Amino acid sequence: MTDSATHPELHDFPTARLSVEHVTKTFTTQGGTVVALQDVSISIREGEFVCFVGPSGCGKSTLLNIIAGLEKPDSGKALINGSPITEPGRDRLVMFQEHALFPWLDVIGNVMFGLKQKPNLNNRERLEVAKYYLYLVKMDNFAHANIHELSGGMKQRVALARSLAPNPKILLMDEPFSALDAMTREQLYGDIQDIWQKRKKTIIFVTHNVREAVCLGDRVLLFTPHPGRIREEFKVPLPRPRNINDHDLADLSQRITAALKGYHQAGECD
Amino acid sequence: MKNITQTLIFFLLLILIWAGITGDLSFMGLHCTLWSPYVLPSPSLVAQYLWDNTVNGKLPLSMLITLRRLLIGYVIGLVIGVPLGMLAARFRMVRNTVGVLGLGFQGLPSVCWVPLACIWFGQTEAALLFVVIMGTLWSVLLSTENGIRNVPPIYARAARTMGSSPMHTLLFVTLPASAPFVVSGMKQGWAFAWRSLMAAEIYVSVISGFGIGQYLHYGRELQRMHQVVGVMFIIILVGLLADKLLFSPAEVWLHRRWGTARD
Ligand SMILES: Nc1ncnc2c1ncn2[C@@H]1O[C@H](COP(=O)(O)OP(=O)(O)OP(=O)(O)O)[C@@H](O)[C@H]1O
Ligand SMILES: [Mg+2]
Numbered sequence: 001m002t003d004s005a006t007h008p009e010l011h012d013f014p015t016a017r018l019s020v021e022h023v024t025k026t027f028t029t030q031g032g033t034v035v036a037l038q039d040v041s042i043s044i045r046e047g048e049f050v051c052f053v054g055p056s057g058c059g060k061s062t063l064l065n066i067i068a069g070l071e072k073p074d075s076g077k078a079l080i081n082g083s084p085i086t087e088p089g090r091d092r093l094v095m096f097q098e099h100a101l102f103p104w105l106d107v108i109g110n111v112m113f114g115l116k117q118k119p120n121l122n123n124r125e126r127l128e129v130a131k132y133y134l135y136l137v138k139m140d141n142f143a144h145a146n147i148h149e150l151s152g153g154m155k156q157r158v159a160l161a162r163s164l165a166p167n168p169k170i171l172l173m174d175e176p177f178s179a180l181d182a183m184t185r186e187q188l189y190g191d192i193q194d195i196w197q198k199r200k201k202t203i204i205f206v207t208h209n210v211r212e213a214v215c216l217g218d219r220v221l222l223f224t225p226h227p228g229r230i231r232e233e234f235k236v237p238l239p240r241p242r243n244i245n246d247h248d249l250a251d252l253s254q255r256i257t258a259a260l261k262g263y264h265q266a267g268e269c270d
Numbered sequence: 271m272k273n274i275t276q277t278l279i280f281f282l283l284l285i286l287i288w289a290g291i292t293g294d295l296s297f298m299g300l301h302c303t304l305w306s307p308y309v310l311p312s313p314s315l316v317a318q319y320l321w322d323n324t325v326n327g328k329l330p331l332s333m334l335i336t337l338r339r340l341l342i343g344y345v346i347g348l349v350i351g352v353p354l355g356m357l358a359a360r361f362r363m364v365r366n367t368v369g370v371l372g373l374g375f376q377g378l379p380s381v382c383w384v385p386l387a388c389i390w391f392g393q394t395e396a397a398l399l400f401v402v403i404m405g406t407l408w409s410v411l412l413s414t415e416n417g418i419r420n421v422p423p424i425y426a427r428a429a430r431t432m433g434s435s436p437m438h439t440l441l442f443v444t445l446p447a448s449a450p451f452v453v454s455g456m457k458q459g460w461a462f463a464w465r466s467l468m469a470a471e472i473y474v475s476v477i478s479g480f481g482i483g484q485y486l487h488y489g490r491e492l493q494r495m496h497q498v499v500g501v502m503f504i505i506i507l508v509g510l511l512a513d514k515l516l517f518s519p520a521e522v523w524l525h526r527r528w529g530t531a532r533d
Contacts, residue, residue, distance in 0.1 A: 068431055090433040100428040103528050104446040114432035148529025166432060 013200040016169035019043040023076035035227030036062040051217035052206045059228025060206045093168040097175040099155040108143040114166040133161040153184035170202045211253045215244045311496035319500045335479035344463045347406025355414025372408040380405035380466035405466030406459040413455020417448030
């Protein structure tokens with residue numbers, strides 16, 4: 001399996017624009033009411049790489065879940081290419097913080113899971129596509145390994161292949177690398193940028209790590225909690241591919257961190 | 271290999287001791303007979319009984335009859351128990367009703383159903399099946415429910431974003447994810463089914479077929495203790511074989527896939 005995989009499925013690069021209009025979402029629990037998102041609006045271009053950063057509890061995952069269709073907003077709406085999102089769909093795949101791979105399937109079985117839901121492909125084509133994505137995340141030598149035999153980083157690679165395989169228009173990544181060590185993460189930063197350029201997806205990437213956000217994103221959105229809102233937006237005009245250790249990143253990272261601290265000290269975060 | 275050797279030596283020793291105290295072995299012309307054959311028959315008597323009745327076809331026939339009852343009852347128990355367990359996991363209403371019923375009945379040894387079964391169904395196959403089903407059903411139901419409720423919700427969420435419908439998610443995600451629990455419940459259900467069937471066969475004589483348990487019963491009536499012990503051997507053997515042939519492979523597979531410890 002090489003880059004020159006032939007199936008037409010692999011030469012299709014769907015992407016989508018995404019907009020979120022005045023979304024508000026509250027959760028009521030025994031402890032009281034939490035405004036997870038208040039009047040949040042964003043618009044994301046086709047093929048754009050956007051990072052959400054912000055302290056814990058500021059609604060990043062909630063917004064991602066709303067876009068994924070796993071959660072419904074109280075008011076406002078999320079639109080993909082102009083049509084409202086009402087339920088989960090193959091055009092928007094999620095990569096969770098925990099790998100969420102299925103332990104009863106082997107590696108290739110996991111990658112095939114989403115492909116099997118796709119009509120218009122026969123099993124041989126599905127296998128070809130699955131193998132291509134395993135190759136793309138450098139896991140092609142582990143196609144028949146059991147999930148528990150993989151390291152944390154390898155699991156996230158497989159999870160990435162599983163999310164990419166059905167060829168979604170949008171990839172939603174919720175702190176996918178936060179449980180990994182620094183070395184593994186560094187490799188993945190390179191790989192994800194490479195894959196993003198090859199597959200031309202629209203990507204939303206949630207993280208706590210400002211430097212990570214600057215390394216990956218075309219744009220970084222800064223969230224603050226209570227109520228969850230988007231406070232500031234930073235464009236990242238740096239050339240790609242970027243390395244997390246590049247000096248160029250330092251300046252912008254510092255500015256974003258300072259902004260975060262500013263809101264923090266103003267008592268708006270806890 | 272070492273495991274098998276240890277097991278073999280242990281059992282050989284047990285049989286030697288048994289033979290020694292029941293007069294099968296002679297030492298310089300002396301026999302040691304602590305108990306009369308009515309109390310504890312010697313290994314040779316038991317072996318003779320097993321051999322004769324295997325050759326004349328009586329034991330194999332009754333084995334067939336018993337295993338048929340066991341299998342039919344067990345499968346019916348599974349077919350009812352697994353879906354009910356899934357419903358109980360999914361709907362609080364089912365959990366509060368059938369789930370609690372199951373909890374109660376699971377604590378009831380299934381022999382206790384024998385008197386009722388005899389009145390409802392008479393001395394028939396149906397009575398035996400009923401007892402076996404009561405033995406299987408509840409433990410399978412409870413472990414399926416427990417298994418499904420232990421599945422991390424993130425699996426279903428991941429599946430839904432990949433375009434899996436609710437029914438597809440239930441069958442291809444939630445059910446396999448709960449497999450370790452369900453299989454151990456099936457194993458427990460099998461053990462209960464086997465026990466209930468033996469109890470039922472000992473109590474109920476059915477004209478439609480003479481099962482293993484009924485041989486045990488008549489062995490006692492006729493004071494043929496070598497028959498009783500011989501049949502006990504067979505019962506143990508069936509239990510062991512079922513474990514090794516049916517459940518061990520499934521468990522080995524599960525442990526390998528899930529990576530759960532097992533030595
Ligand atoms: N299902 C839920 N039930 C009740 N409250 C919830 C639920 N989901 C989220 N919340 C609350 O909504 C707020 C936002 O949560 P969210 O998970 O979106 O934060 P986050 O920005 O992703 O945080 P983190 O960085 O820690 O993942 C939090 O205060 C959280 O307690
Ligand atoms: Mg989160």
